[in-house]
Amino acid sequence: MTRLGLCKAGSTILKIFIAAVCIFGAFYLIDLLTPPIGFSLWRENKTLFIIGLAAVILFCSLLFWVGIILVYACCNQLRIKKRVLGIVFAWIPVLNIITLFDIIATADREYSFEKAKYQLNMMRCGERVCAAKYPILLVHGVFFRDFKYLNYWGRIPKELEKNGARIYYGNHNSASSVEESAKQLKARILEITKESGCEKVNIIAHSKGGLDVRYMLSDGEAAERVASLTTINTPHRGCRFADYLFGKAPEKFKNFLANTYNRAAAKLGDTDPDFLTAVFDLTYEKCRERNKQLADPAGVYCRSVGSFQRKPTSGRFPLNLTNRFVKYFDGENDGLVGTDSFEWGSDYKLLVPEGKRGISHADMIDLNRENIEGFDVREFYVQLVSDLKKAGY
Secondary structure (H helix, E strand, O other), X not given: OOHHHHHHHHHHHHHHHHHHHHXXXXXXXXXXXXXXXXXXXXXXXXXXXXXXXXXXXXXXXHHHHHHHHXXXXXXXXXXXXXXXXXXXHXXXXXXXXXXXXXXXXXXXXXXHHHHHHHHXXXXXXXXXXXXXXXXXXXXXXXXXXXXXXXXXXXXXXHHHHHOOOOEEEOOOOOOOOHHHHHHHHHHHHHHHHHHHOXXXXXXXXXXXXXXXXXXXXXXXXXXXXXXXXXXXXXXXXXXXXXXXXXXXXXXXXXXXXXXXXXXXXXXXXOOOOOHHHHHHXXXXXXXXXXXXXXXXXXXXXXXXXXXXXXXXXXXXXXXXXXXXHHHHHHXXXXXXXXXXXXXXXXXXXXXXXXXXXXXXXXXXXOOOOOOEOXXXXXXXXXXXXXXXXXXXX
């Protein structure tokens, strides 16, 4: 049985547990209050009453523990906060019931959502809607790397592959200047085209990755190998809050932070990482200077996407804390980048979120593997790539 099936089984068992508790509870309560007051079996045979009560408690306990263990083990949408509250509130009357119902509802929502996605993919399996002419190169943003077992892009790559896409990763440094990252990405693209035999690649780049690729496209040899570039929440006009932080932070602190990060990044695979330059290249002033130098690449289809949070607390940590600060400098934002900075290329789409939550910088790459109501991030990327296929890319 699949993880999803076990999740549903756990939810069902917990519902049976609740029903059993209600039925047995009602039975014992009616028996207790029926004249003469007191448990009838207790009056007739105390030993049999104790055995029966123990059997009921054991049965209900078994249902609860099997159900809750299955849900805790198999429900990916049951976040740490709910898991902790489930343990803490388990001993508090009323709150334990409310929390249990919430846990069951979370498991049921995940099952229904993932089942619908599975059915959709099965229905269009033969269409291979993401089998674009050229493979997809996913380019990460700053302070992340392409790890094998911790994917920056969450569940997105697998969803694209299910629908026919060929996926590659940038494998560039987590923290380098835009210029240095561009050099690394050019080398990676030449490697991919040689390895795969394809003439070009379609690039989807998130955050600073979009700046890195744009700079790379100023190199004619690299630009010839790129069919399209889609930037996701990229600060094309920089981040004014970064200018503020860069200007206000003491030099001693900046150097300490940079040295600490650079040492750690080098151990994780970065080649000569440069924390300070990577941050400086995100500032408003640096981006304005770079934009004057860079022209839109000829022969490359360029488009951009952005999103924003409707309220500061809508994003996961730490973006639930940064939104207000960034808003002071950059206005409406996704927790890191202002909406005024997203637009670039011939086609731009600002995602307007439903409800009160919004879509954060991290949500756009499925970093938290969260099913967001009103925004299916995996299907969004499927449609992005499907559009490339339809356009002949």
